[in-house]
Structures are given as C-alpha cells and as structure tokens.
Amino acid sequence: MTWTLKDSNDWKVVEGILDISTVKAIYHLQSRGIIGHLSGVVKEGKESTIVVADDKEGNKIIVKIFKIEASQFQKMQKYIVGDKRFVGMKLGRRSLVFEWCRKEFSNLKRADAAGVNVPRPIGFYRNVLVMEYIGNGGLSPKLKDAQLESPLKVFNAIVRELRKLYQDAGLVHADLSEFNILVKDGVVVIHDMGQSVEKSHQLAHEFLVRDVNNLCRYFEKLGVCRDKEKVLDEIIKT
Ligand SMILES: Nc1ncnc2c1ncn2[C@@H]1O[C@H](COP(=O)(O)OP(=O)(O)O)[C@@H](O)[C@H]1O
Ligand SMILES: [Mg+2]
Structure with missing residues (x-):
C-alpha cells in the first residue's frame, strides 16, 4: 500500500519526531477525515507528543501521540490490571500502549457524557488520540x-x-x-x-x-x- 501525509507541510511537523508506524496511524486518521493538516508540535514530552492540527472544517484540534518505546510499561500495567474493562487483553508493549490510548479515549468519552468538563474526544487509532483543542487562539x-x-x-x-x-x-x-x-x-x-x-x-x-x-x-x-x-x-x- 502506498501512503503519504496529506500535504508536504505535514511532513515538516513530524519529520524526525515520529516513527513510521505512527505516521501511518496519522495518515489513517486523515484518510478517515478525522484529522486534516498538522500545524505544529506543542509539547514533546517523555511519553507523549502533543500536536496541533485542524479538522475538515479548519477548527483546531489536538493530536496526542503516545510513544511506544518510551512508555512506562510497569506503571501502565498497574492502572490497567484490575480494571474490569481490560480483562483478557494482551500485555505486549505495543498493544499495551494502544490499549492505553483507547483507555484515555473511553475515559474522556465517559466523562464527557456525564457532563464533566474535559476535552471532547474525537477519535483514536493505535497510539494516536484526537480531541478538542482547549484554548482561544x-x-x-x-x-x-x-x-x-x-x-x-x-x-x-x-x-x-x-x-x-x-x-x-x-x-x-x-x-x-x-x-x-x-x-x-x-x-x-x-x-x-x-x-x-x-x-x-x-x-x-x-x-x-x-x-x-x-x-x-x-x-x-x-x-x-x-x-x-x-x-x-x-x-x-x-
Ligand atoms: N486538549 C488539549 N487542549 C489544550 N492543551 C492540551 C490538550 N491536551 C494536552 N494539552 C497540553 O499538552 C500538555 C501535555 O498533555 P497531557 O495530556 O497532560 O500529556 P502528558 O501525558 O505528557 O502529561 C498539557 O499540559 C497541555 O498543556
Ligand atoms: Mg499531563
């Protein structure tokens, strides 16, 4: 399969920061119409990278990318083991990070549905979570x-x-x-x-x-x- 980010400017944002499989995950979300263009890295953390992007309508959105290699495997397990929603899941590093991303999405979804002020979750795929941008400018x-x-x-x-x-x-x-x-x-x-x-x-x-x-x-x-x-x-x- 051939794949590309939507625009060459998108590459400038991710080049040297994201691994190929994450770039593919972003492309997947772009092809589903969830992410438009990427506009810049806001925060490069130890375990995640926060990127500002826009959606199809041009509204700003936040793309949170969980790092696979840098993930704190032990810490993550503590929060996933014992949660009945995650019984029976595979616990390899990659799948644990994907589950972590899914878990943040589902936690935000539940909180949002209960009327808690959280960034509205928009979508996720593998280690990439998309949510509402909290800001004014x-x-x-x-x-x-x-x-x-x-x-x-x-x-x-x-x-x-x-x-x-x-x-x-x-x-x-x-x-x-x-x-x-x-x-x-x-x-x-x-x-x-x-x-x-x-x-x-x-x-x-x-x-x-x-x-x-x-x-x-x-x-x-x-x-x-x-x-x-x-x-x-x-x-x-x-
Ligand atoms: N939806 C959002 N809207 C605005 N800023 C955000 C949003 N999500 C994250 N940020 C910014 O990025 C920083 C890191 O995000 P966070 O989800 O806390 O990741 P980490 O797990 O690395 O702490 C936050 O402290 C905040 O400044
Ligand atoms: Mg934080």
Missing part, C-alpha cells in the same frame, strides 16, 4: 500557570468536576495535579485521563485520596485551606 494555560481571580472558587469548581466524574462517570482521575487541569476563560477543564480507573478498581480509593491531597497541597499555597476529609466526602457521598 493559543492553548489555555495549565492551572499551575493560570492567574486566578478567586482561588477558592476555582478549587470548589474542581471539586464539583471530581464529584461528577466519580458519581456520574464512575471514574477516579488518578493523576490529578495542577499540570493536568487547564483553565479556559475561568472555567476548569480536566484532562490527561489515560490512567483514570473505574471506582470499582481495587486502588481507586487510594488514587482518589492522592488526587485530593495533590489538589489541597497546591491550593494551600494559594491560601485556600479545606479539610481533606470533607473534600473527599463531597466527592464520594451521595
């Missing part, structure tokens, strides 16, 4: 870089999102911190949900306690002090 800042008029209001808004995530989507984020929350026009958007687990997962409570601790630790520095047990109750209690 430029990307929205992470919580850690955002100027907050009222830290208390933002804290309470995050707790409301976590409650919806737990009660209505049945999920625990499990990697919550000021790095995985974006602030767009004063509204919080929770993202990076590959490791999120169902509340029935045997470590779900441990992960939730850690999420609440991370959140409180950050907001204490901004002068917001809330009793962690009460925050936990607000999320869990029906």
Whole structure:
C-alpha cells in the first residue's frame, strides 16, 4: 500500500519526531477525515507528543501521540490490571500502549457524557488520540500557570468536576495535579485521563485520596485551606 501525509507541510511537523508506524496511524486518521493538516508540535514530552492540527472544517484540534518505546510499561500495567474493562487483553508493549490510548479515549468519552468538563474526544487509532483543542487562539494555560481571580472558587469548581466524574462517570482521575487541569476563560477543564480507573478498581480509593491531597497541597499555597476529609466526602457521598 502506498501512503503519504496529506500535504508536504505535514511532513515538516513530524519529520524526525515520529516513527513510521505512527505516521501511518496519522495518515489513517486523515484518510478517515478525522484529522486534516498538522500545524505544529506543542509539547514533546517523555511519553507523549502533543500536536496541533485542524479538522475538515479548519477548527483546531489536538493530536496526542503516545510513544511506544518510551512508555512506562510497569506503571501502565498497574492502572490497567484490575480494571474490569481490560480483562483478557494482551500485555505486549505495543498493544499495551494502544490499549492505553483507547483507555484515555473511553475515559474522556465517559466523562464527557456525564457532563464533566474535559476535552471532547474525537477519535483514536493505535497510539494516536484526537480531541478538542482547549484554548482561544493559543492553548489555555495549565492551572499551575493560570492567574486566578478567586482561588477558592476555582478549587470548589474542581471539586464539583471530581464529584461528577466519580458519581456520574464512575471514574477516579488518578493523576490529578495542577499540570493536568487547564483553565479556559475561568472555567476548569480536566484532562490527561489515560490512567483514570473505574471506582470499582481495587486502588481507586487510594488514587482518589492522592488526587485530593495533590489538589489541597497546591491550593494551600494559594491560601485556600479545606479539610481533606470533607473534600473527599463531597466527592464520594451521595
Ligand atoms: N486538549 C488539549 N487542549 C489544550 N492543551 C492540551 C490538550 N491536551 C494536552 N494539552 C497540553 O499538552 C500538555 C501535555 O498533555 P497531557 O495530556 O497532560 O500529556 P502528558 O501525558 O505528557 O502529561 C498539557 O499540559 C497541555 O498543556
Ligand atoms: Mg499531563
């Protein structure tokens, strides 16, 4: 089969960064009409590469590419083993990364359907996830870089999102911190949900306690002090 990216400019974006099989996966998503042109790498992380692209209508979208060789195999297994949605899956490195990508897509889908503020998931294929672009012109800042008029209001808004995530989507984020929350026009958007687990997962409570601790630790520095047990109750209690 012959294959190519849609435009030679697309190559400039991915050249030297992505391996051939990832380029093919992007091409597959382009041929399905999910991705249009790629416009630039936003963030080159240890385990993923974030690329801004546009869709068929020219709206900006985010393409998150999970690295296969750099994946933290042990860590990923901890979050997948014990999640009843992934019983019986093959655990080779490639298939684990593909499952991880599928898992982030399905977590975002569930959260979105439950009305949690997350980037709307658009599609995925192999190790490539496509989702809504959170930003106005430029990307929205992470919580850690955002100027907050009222830290208390933002804290309470995050707790409301976590409650919806737990009660209505049945999920625990499990990697919550000021790095995985974006602030767009004063509204919080929770993202990076590959490791999120169902509340029935045997470590779900441990992960939730850690999420609440991370959140409180950050907001204490901004002068917001809330009793962690009460925050936990607000999320869990029906
Ligand atoms: N949908 C999105 N909209 C806007 N910015 C995003 C989006 N997804 C990721 N980003 C940006 O890319 C960074 C890394 O993405 P993230 O999903 O957290 O990957 P990692 O697993 O590498 O932490 C985020 O901190 C954020 O700045
Ligand atoms: Mg992150």
